[in-house]
Amino acid sequence: MHIQPILAALRKHKAGTLLIALQIALTLAIVCNALFIIHQRLAHIAEPTGVDESNVFVIENMWGEQYNKQQAAANVEQDLATLRNLPAVQDATQSDSYPLSTVGGSDNFITLKVDQVEPTTDATVYSGDEHFLHTLGLKLIAGRDFRADEVKDAGQRDVVVPPVTIISKAMADKLYPNGDALGKSFYSMSSTPVTIVGIVETMQRSRLGAWAIPYAEQSMVWPIRDASPLGVFYIVRAKPGQLAAAMQEAPKALYAANRMRIINPKDGLMSFAQVRRRAYDSDRGMAILMGIICVVLLAITGAGIVGLTSFWVGQRRRQIGVRRALGATHRDILHYFLTENLLISVGGIGVGIVLTFGLNLWLVTRFELGIMPLTYVLSGVVLLIVLGQGAVFAPALRASRVPPVEATRPA
Amino acid sequence: MLGYYIDLAVRSLKRSPGLTLLMILTVGFGVAASMVTYSVFRAVSGDPIPWKSSQLYVPQIEMWGPKGHGGAGDNGDPPDALDYTDAIALMRDHRAKYQSAMYMITPSVVPSEAGKHPINVMGHAVFNEFFAMTDAPFKYGSGWGAADDEQRAAVVVISEKLDQKLFGGANSVGKIIDVDGKDYRIVGVLNKWAPQPRFYDVVNTGGFTTNADDLFIPFMRAIDVSMANDGNTNCSEIPAQSGFKGLQLSSCIWISYMAQLDSTADAKTYKDYLDGYAREQQHSGRFAWAPNNRLRNLHDWLDAEHVVPTDTEVSLLVAIGLLVVCLVNTAGLLLAKFLRRSNEIGVRRAIGAPRAAIYAQFMVEAGIVGLSGGVLGLLLTGIGIHSVSWVLPKDIANLAHLDFELLLLTLVVAVVSTMLAGIYPTFRASRVQPAWQLKSN
Numbered sequence: 001m002h003i004q005p006i007l008a009a010l011r012k013h014k015a016g017t018l019l020i021a022l023q024i025a026l027t028l029a030i031v032c033n034a035l036f037i038i039h040q041r042l043a044h045i046a047e048p049t050g051v052d053e054s055n056v057f058v059i060e061n062m063w064g065e066q067y068n069k070q071q072a073a074a075n076v077e078q079d080l081a082t083l084r085n086l087p088a089v090q091d092a093t094q095s096d097s098y099p100l101s102t103v104g105g106s107d108n109f110i111t112l113k114v115d116q117v118e119p120t121t122d123a124t125v126y127s128g129d130e131h132f133l134h135t136l137g138l139k140l141i142a143g144r145d146f147r148a149d150e151v152k153d154a155g156q157r158d159v160v161v162p163p164v165t166i167i168s169k170a171m172a173d174k175l176y177p178n179g180d181a182l183g184k185s186f187y188s189m190s191s192t193p194v195t196i197v198g199i200v201e202t203m204q205r206s207r208l209g210a211w212a213i214p215y216a217e218q219s220m221v222w223p224i225r226d227a228s229p230l231g232v233f234y235i236v237r238a239k240p241g242q243l244a245a246a247m248q249e250a251p252k253a254l255y256a257a258n259r260m261r262i263i264n265p266k267d268g269l270m271s272f273a274q275v276r277r278r279a280y281d282s283d284r285g286m287a288i289l290m291g292i293i294c295v296v297l298l299a300i301t302g303a304g305i306v307g308l309t310s311f312w313v314g315q316r317r318r319q320i321g322v323r324r325a326l327g328a329t330h331r332d333i334l335h336y337f338l339t340e341n342l343l344i345s346v347g348g349i350g351v352g353i354v355l356t357f358g359l360n361l362w363l364v365t366r367f368e369l370g371i372m373p374l375t376y377v378l379s380g381v382v383l384l385i386v387l388g389q390g391a392v393f394a395p396a397l398r399a400s401r402v403p404p405v406e407a408t409r410p411a
Numbered sequence: 412m413l414g415y416y417i418d419l420a421v422r423s424l425k426r427s428p429g430l431t432l433l434m435i436l437t438v439g440f441g442v443a444a445s446m447v448t449y450s451v452f453r454a455v456s457g458d459p460i461p462w463k464s465s466q467l468y469v470p471q472i473e474m475w476g477p478k479g480h481g482g483a484g485d486n487g488d489p490p491d492a493l494d495y496t497d498a499i500a501l502m503r504d505h506r507a508k509y510q511s512a513m514y515m516i517t518p519s520v521v522p523s524e525a526g527k528h529p530i531n532v533m534g535h536a537v538f539n540e541f542f543a544m545t546d547a548p549f550k551y552g553s554g555w556g557a558a559d560d561e562q563r564a565a566v567v568v569i570s571e572k573l574d575q576k577l578f579g580g581a582n583s584v585g586k587i588i589d590v591d592g593k594d595y596r597i598v599g600v601l602n603k604w605a606p607q608p609r610f611y612d613v614v615n616t617g618g619f620t621t622n623a624d625d626l627f628i629p630f631m632r633a634i635d636v637s638m639a640n641d642g643n644t645n646c647s648e649i650p651a652q653s654g655f656k657g658l659q660l661s662s663c664i665w666i667s668y669m670a671q672l673d674s675t676a677d678a679k680t681y682k683d684y685l686d687g688y689a690r691e692q693q694h695s696g697r698f699a700w701a702p703n704n705r706l707r708n709l710h711d712w713l714d715a716e717h718v719v720p721t722d723t724e725v726s727l728l729v730a731i732g733l734l735v736v737c738l739v740n741t742a743g744l745l746l747a748k749f750l751r752r753s754n755e756i757g758v759r760r761a762i763g764a765p766r767a768a769i770y771a772q773f774m775v776e777a778g779i780v781g782l783s784g785g786v787l788g789l790l791l792t793g794i795g796i797h798s799v800s801w802v803l804p805k806d807i808a809n810l811a812h813l814d815f816e817l818l819l820l821t822l823v824v825a826v827v828s829t830m831l832a833g834i835y836p837t838f839r840a841s842r843v844q845p846a847w848q849l850k851s852n
């Protein structure tokens with residue numbers, strides 16, 4: 001296929017050619033960036049929590065009476081005993097927060113030295129008892145679980161810095177990259193050191209905002225029983241396959257044991273699937289939105305190419321007839337239009353690549369999006385070339401069927 | 412003449428229904444995508460109190476020093492809330508027209524009827540000037556007075572919703588309710604009031620929230636009865652002492668603060684006062700650093716707190732990009748469509764139509780495509796806004812709504828942008844040489 005005559009013909013349709021090329025360039029820039037956003041969000045959603053998600057649910061229990069620390073702690077223990085006695089329940093624990101909760105609990109600065117100004121990392125602190133790991137299904141990979149006698153009661157805003165902690169592997173690796181974190185200690189916004197007695201494989205943070213991205217999976221459990229006068233989260237692990245039954249039994253049993261509590265009918269009782277959904281609501285939404293925009297954009301660009309090529313084919317019926325009469329085959333005509341589109345696409349893509357990186361760079365500085373890897377641009381390029389060739393195929397096929405006799409007809 | 416052009420345009424559009432449909436779909440989708448995202452953006456970037464947002468200010472004081480800086484995204488700003496010491500000092504000095512320190516509370520309210528479950532409500536502990544400052548609308552009664560703040564009186568302002576729940580919507584002023592086990596006298600009932608974003612306490616509410624404040628009690632009263640704070644508590648170090656008392660003595664920040672300053676001169680004076688206060692603290696040895704304070708008006712404050720979610724901004728930008736592509740596409744299709752009719756143009760020109768007439772004819776045609784695309788866009792925008800709650804988080808999606816302004820904007824954007832896209836194709840059409848066209852036949 002000779003490119004020269006195609007270029008010559010395109011020069012006669014400068015405006016149309018430029019418009020299609022511009023459209024391809026813009027489409028490439030937007031689609032690449034949108035795909036990148038989708039990928040980032042999906043990767044975020046796919047991060048593991050370490051929790052036995054299919055069997056765990058959470059009850060947000062608020063007290064309807066004013067309790068002091070001892071009363072609150074006693075009530076929590078009594079409620080946990082009630083929950084653990086239920087037939088569909090495997091185990092239950094209490095905390096001020098839980099992975100993906102987005103509410104409650106705290107995030108602490110972590111330092112390795114007591115007088116360090118710049119923190120080494122930032123970690124979510126979960127208060128948990130000796131049932132915490134088992135209830136959530138967290139996998140202990142080194143060290144030990146808490147002993148019952150290590151767990152201390154803490155009321156609202158009580159300053160309790162425990163001597164021991166269980167941390168996530170991600171946090172252990174961050175603090176002690178040589179893999180020897182077990183038995184070592186660190187400081188958590190206080191001058192009392194905390195010693196690492198256990199390491200769990202994965203334990204996601206409670207909050208996942210953009211600020212927390214550099215601190216992904218940095219979290220730890222402190223041996224604390226949450227005796228806050230406000231309330232407490234009960235985390236319950238149902239026996240396999242009995243989640244629905246357990247979720248039905250649990251609030252009833254709690255209310256039967258003590259009426260003076262508030263379990264919000266709206267979101268006081270949530271399966272972990274619901275927790276996950278709530279935590280990733282905006283990420284999922286953004287991915288869907290970007291997906292819709294990509295599909296619409298590609299459809300419009302594809303349709304635009306079909307429309308304009310059809311027009312060109314209609315306009316050139318006579319020339320096609322002449323070429324056919326002079327001996328060009330069906331295949332030659334088909335190739336002509338496919339190549340023409342390829343040339344326009346390549347031109348558009350050239351501009352598009354520059355636009356793509358420009359847009360990405362701008363999103364990075366304005367919205368801290370992250371630098372796009374080259375693979376996105378490459379897949380975007382392939383996508384658009386395939387789209388262009390696919391869109392042009394039907395009109396090109398029609399062009400190739402133009403009979404040589406057209407040459408004799410007036411335009 | 413216009414009637415004739417419209418007739419011509421409709422005939423022409425009917426002649427190539429495929430291409431026409433394609434253009435209408437393109438315009439429709441492009442406009443709808445940008446309108447749906449714009450409706451969300453409009454909802455979250457709106458001014459919650461436009462008549463006085465330029466008079467409301469939020470002070471920030473550097474109470475952590477260098478320890479509070481150096482993290483990711485640090486821009487040298489002091490912390491965005493106040494600790495107890497500074498909040499109380501600012502309240503005591505009382506330098507603004509109106510001011511209030513406030514913190515979020517979630518007490519339980521126990522209905523008087525036996526056997527009913529207690530209910531958990533959200534609210535704020537505030538000073539008496541809060542109501543005048545925020546123009547909170549009262550249905551019954553009013554806020555409490557300065558004397559009530561001083562005496563730490565057990566008074567409460569409740570929401571219409573709570574009034575409905577407890578008293579069936581009757582005027583409950585003077586009645587007593589049980590908040591966290593203690594009796595409070597109702598002094599006022601608010602009308603429905605849920606400004607979005609919750610401008611008076613962005614730090615603790617996150618700005619947009621589906622939860623409304625159901626009660627307000629005097630700040631010092633809440634402190635007296637140790638009513639725990641909800642929302643965010645940020646500390647640069649763990650407090651030295653336990654409990655709510657320990658929190659009050661610590662440098663942890665958990666209190667929002669707002670002041671009303673009627674003129675920029677007042678604001679300047681107030682900023683000088685803040686700096687003077689910080690210098691005093693430096694001299695007394697509490698701060699080991701020079702003053703680094705901010706005093707932002709509400710608009711700048713919402714901006715600084717990034718109340719508009721970045722996702723909303725990115726979505727709007729991407730959708731506008733989509734609209735631009737749609738227009739480029741429409742321009743290409745219009746160009747093809749118009750130039751195909753070179754013959755017709757040639758004939759019209761040859762029998763005396765001036766260029767302006769050709770211009771008018773084709774701009775009318777572009778306008779009709781735009782209008783049809785706009786009508787389709789309206790439909791799609793309606794569908795989009797209704798299904799946006801399926802995609803976006805509830806507290807934001809619920810704010811997006813379709814109103815007359817948006818309807819009109821959809822149509823205007825569709826028509827204007829399509830006509831813009833039609834300018835070049837029309838220009839080309841008007842340049843058609845009559846002689847050339849007639850000859851080639």
